[in-house]
Amino acid sequence: MYIDEEGVRHFTDSPMDRCYKLYWKRPYSSVYDDLIKRVAKKYGLSPALLKAIIKVESDFDAEAVSPKGALGLMQLLLSTAKEMGVKEPFSPIDNIEGGAKYLKYLLSKFHGNIPQSLAAYILGPDEAIDKDGFPPVVEEYIKKCFII
Numbered sequence: 001m002y003i004d005e006e007g008v009r010h011f012t013d014s015p016m017d018r019c020y021k022l023y024w025k026r027p028y029s030s031v032y033d034d035l036i037k038r039v040a041k042k043y044g045l046s047p048a049l050l051k052a053i054i055k056v057e058s059d060f061d062a063e064a065v066s067p068k069g070a071l072g073l074m075q076l077l078l079s080t081a082k083e084m085g086v087k088e089p090f091s092p093i094d095n096i097e098g099g100a101k102y103l104k105y106l107l108s109k110f111h112g113n114i115p116q117s118l119a120a121y122i123l124g125p126d127e128a129i130d131k132d133g134f135p136p137v138v139e140e141y142i143k144k145c146f147i148i
Contacts, residue, residue, distance in 0.1 A: 030060050032073070032092055039096050043104040049114070050100055052145040053121070062092050074099025118142045 001011050002019040012020060030036075030051065040047040057075035058064035070077050072095035081089045086098035106117040106125060119138045120127065134142065 030054075032060065032096065035092060035096055039100045043100045045100055045103060045107075049145065050096070050103070053099065053103070053118075054096070056141065056144045062090055062095065071095070074102075076102070115142050118145055 001009055001021060002017075003009050010020075032054070033047075033051075036050050036054070037047045039045075040050050054060060054073045057070075058073050060073065062073050064073070064075065065071055066075055068077070071081065071089040073092055074095050076084070076086060076089055076095060076098055078089070080102055081095075081098050084098035084101045086094045088094045089098075103117065103121060106120045107114070109125060110116040110120065115134070118141060119134050122138060122141050133139070
């Protein structure tokens, strides 16, 4: 994939130019694969995208706690976990279920736009999202979710 001067994304499975960068590679296996697939199917999400978010957010550490207090595999804030009906944020089942439900909500809010939804996942759904680009930390997050 590469983004041209006008901001248009170009995709190919056989790049003929060095401006193309790896966009997606085959996901690796984790102990949570079956759970991820089941929850992704329930919410109509890509299992690979859920898995990538988990990798980027917690590196598959169900006990992860961020400096801002986000918890578990999908790094849910307590307020988000509560809104999504998560009772046990460190439970892989509850956490992935809550994170998938939240991602589905964001994808609906942003009309299926995955980069905007990912930006809202880390910034919060009410944060202003610049149509001309995201802050560098958000761009890096989106990039990581797509190349894992």
